[in-house]
Amino acid sequence: MGHLYQLAIIGAGPAGIATAIESYVLGMRDIVLLEKDENHNATIRKFYKDNKRVDKDWKGQKVELDGTIYFMDGTKESTLDFFDQLLDNEVLELKTHTEVQKIVKIEDGFEVFIAGGSILAKYVVVTIGRMGKPNKPDYKIPPSIKNQVHFTLDACGTDEKIMVVGGGDSAIEYAVDLCEKNEVSICYRRGTFRRANPTNQADITRVVEAGKVRPLLNTEIVELESESGKVKVLFSDGAFELFDRLVYAIGGTTPSGFLQSSGIQEEDGKPVHDENYQTNVSGLFVAGDITQESGGSIALGLNHGFAIANYIIGLSK
Ligand SMILES: Cc1cc2nc3c(=O)[nH]c(=O)nc-3n(C[C@H](O)[C@H](O)[C@H](O)COP(=O)(O)OP(=O)(O)OC[C@H]3O[C@@H](n4cnc5c(N)ncnc54)[C@H](O)[C@@H]3O)c2cc1C
Missing domain, CATH: 3.50.50.60 (FAD/NAD(P)-binding domain)
Structure with a gap:
């Protein structure tokens, strides 16, 4: 079998990047971020209008930041620059154009399936958001x-x-x-x-x-x-x-097919997880918008990443 990463993160949005950075800051090495798009933060790039005001307390959700990433109000452009800088400052492997199809539990961790191959990792965090599948109306679009x-x-x-x-x-x-x-x-x-x-x-x-x-x-x-x-x-x-x-502009949907094929249970339209964001599959976590019924926020995703990083570091000691 190939190289075993310590941590593989699926999706390089705010929650995925935060999980990677906070884990790195806490001493974890050998982290890979897998992103299906051509660059990180596809949701912000595609769904935010140019020069959009980015609110930290999005939808009125007041969030105190727990981790080391200091995020504040800005614009679409300043937010993307901010994440660029975070990624530039740490030694993380970001693999773009890499869509994960499913995650399978193996003896020492997980096999993460991508087109034409797979990646092995001890722990996996799924942060794929909900905007890969924007909500569509009930009636037909001819x-x-x-x-x-x-x-x-x-x-x-x-x-x-x-x-x-x-x-x-x-x-x-x-x-x-x-x-x-x-x-x-x-x-x-x-x-x-x-x-x-x-x-x-x-x-x-x-x-x-x-x-x-x-x-x-x-x-x-x-x-x-x-x-x-x-x-x-x-x-x-x-x-x-x-x-x-x-x-x-009516929100996004839980990627149920992906969750099911990876053995993650769902309840009320959300993946089941404990207080550490660990799913029913031990070692497999979920974070960010995917854990929220009707959309989270950047700051919430950052906090999920911090919480997961702390928990996984605790497990590895
Ligand atoms: C129009 C709009 C405006 C918003 N404005 C604000 C705001 O002002 N302030 C705020 O805090 N929040 C705002 N939000 C919400 C915020 O964007 C989300 O809460 C946040 O992006 C969620 O982060 P995430 O990391 O969970 O998921 P996402 O940001 O959705 O990132 C998921 C990433 O995973 C990738 N991915 C998906 N599937 C796969 C796969 N199978 N394999 C590999 N990669 C995959 C995607 O390409 C994407 O890059 C807004 C949302 C929208 C739609």
């Missing part, structure tokens, strides 16, 4: 309009008629950003944006009052169709409207 229905802002241009679907912080941030150069509506099934943080509530109120975003509150979509090259949106009250694009 193939003819797939190129006009999105889950990030990447494809959005200017002077388009766009509807953002959702009413949480991400949806509001998308709508506020898009309305500078587009005609924007925001469709939300609730009657207010009260679930968003105070800054985003103030931002959405400002753009709505300025007539830059049209709120469609207490509004449910029941069907999408294609009409004249546009997205035809049918609402539950029988009304319909045409848009150039739709952007859904």
Whole structure:
């Protein structure tokens, strides 16, 4: 068999990087971070709009940082720079373009399966987040309009008629950003944006009052169709409207297939774990958004990483 790493971390987002750094700081060596994308922090790169404000207390969740990583409010760009610096400062092995398919328990640890091979590790931490699978609506998205229905802002241009679907912080941030150069509506099934943080509530109120975003509150979509090259949106009250694009910002899903194939049990849509984030498989841990029912935060992920690092170091002594 090949080289046995002490620690393999699946996913190089905030929780994965924190687990690696905190373990290194506590004296562990031979750590590998496996990331399926071309660089670390794919969620931040793909789902955050450019220049997005990054709040430490995301969604109003106040988190005291436990570990050695000092993270504070910033922007998408400063946050990515921050993680770049963390990775540059420590001797960690980051393998990008490396998607893990499943994890199998073996005698001395785990065999972590990637395309064309496997990696061996004594301990494994799964920090793959929930945004690999953004939540999709219950109704069908017809193939003819797939190129006009999105889950990030990447494809959005200017002077388009766009509807953002959702009413949480991400949806509001998308709508506020898009309305500078587009005609924007925001469709939300609730009657207010009260679930968003105070800054985003103030931002959405400002753009709505300025007539830059049209709120469609207490509004449910029941069907999408294609009409004249546009997205035809049918609402539950029988009304319909045409848009150039739709952007859904309705969170992410637990990667159940991955968890099941690795023998990790799930309960209420989350992997089962103890107070040290260890799953039902001894030596196999979960951290970050994957442990949260409806999204965590960067700071929470950092704390999970610190807690796991401490626990594993304790086990190795
Ligand atoms: C639009 C938006 C705005 C947000 N704004 C804020 C904010 O202002 N402040 C804040 O604190 N939080 C914010 N969040 C939440 C925050 O981004 C998450 O809580 C955080 O990124 C979770 O970290 P994580 O490490 O658990 O997972 P992620 O950041 O999702 O990282 C998971 C990583 O695992 C990789 N991966 C997935 N599957 C595999 C696999 N099979 N093999 C290898 N690698 C894999 C992914 O490519 C990714 O890089 C926001 C989220 C969104 C979507």
